[in-house]
Amino acid sequence: MHRLKPYLVGYQEFAALYGVAPQMVSQWLSPSRGVLDPATAIVVSGVRYWPLGFACRFGTTTARPKQLNVRYKERLIAEQGEGWEADSRDQLPPIVGQQEIIELFHLPSQGTLATRIAAGNFPQQDWLLSGSGLWLLDTVLGAAPGLRASARSLSWEVDDQVAAALRGGAYDGPGSKVLTRGRHAPKGL
Structure with a gap:
């Protein structure tokens, strides 16, 4: 689809x-x-x-x-x-970036994902905006079987609870909040 x-x-x-x-x-x-x-x-x-x-x-x-x-x-x-x-x-639709993907697969570090992306062994981003790659959640989930098949040491197993939270708009893990800096930081934009 x-x-x-x-x-x-x-x-x-x-x-x-x-x-x-x-x-x-x-x-x-x-x-x-x-x-x-x-x-x-x-x-x-x-x-x-x-x-x-x-x-x-x-x-x-x-x-x-x-x-x-x-x-x-x-x-x-x-x-x-x-x-x-x-x-x-x-x-x-549900959209994810690197922080959400790391949580979705419980990857050990951002470097693990960044290396895979740089090597061309991860689906191409659906958007490149303001210097950051973004993916449709479905793009990432659709790539999971291929990621598992080509992995040497990582399982690339999808955490179904994280996927459901992302799909339902209830995700509150890493990357879900803007970390405000500057004089408005205490107000939590």
């Missing part, structure tokens, strides 16, 4: 849609500004990502409207391949 993936943006892509520095997206998220609600994003491996549809509408929802760079949007769609434009985080 091959399902089309939704178009997503990270901080860098969100900023480029409006011709601002990525730090501006962080400022929009700050409680003192309250321009961008953190609940509009999903958190994968401790980083926020937004559906492209939401990100493109965002500029029209602010007190000071922002102009969308339509050419950059078209470029993002072309780079991400065939997909669809989600408008809210609730429409997104």
Whole structure:
């Protein structure tokens, strides 16, 4: 079964849609500004990502409207391949990054996974956003039998409880929260 993936943006892509520095997206998220609600994003491996549809509408929802760079949007769609434009985080399928994958397979370290990815022995990421690879949970689960078959020492057994939590939106393990730094850290964005 091959399902089309939704178009997503990270901080860098969100900023480029409006011709601002990525730090501006962080400022929009700050409680003192309250321009961008953190609940509009999903958190994968401790980083926020937004559906492209939401990100493109965002500029029209602010007190000071922002102009969308339509050419950059078209470029993002072309780079991400065939997909669809989600408008809210609730429409997104389960998406994982390295931290969730490490927990899913109970890998001993991030280096174990990073080595496998670098060697080309892991499924290609479904997205490369703001410098980070992201996968559909189904992409990773579908690759599990092949990972087990090619493994020398790791079992690559899927933890069904972690998979169910990821699929059900109840995952609260490593990578599920944004680790806030700076002056807003105590407020836990």
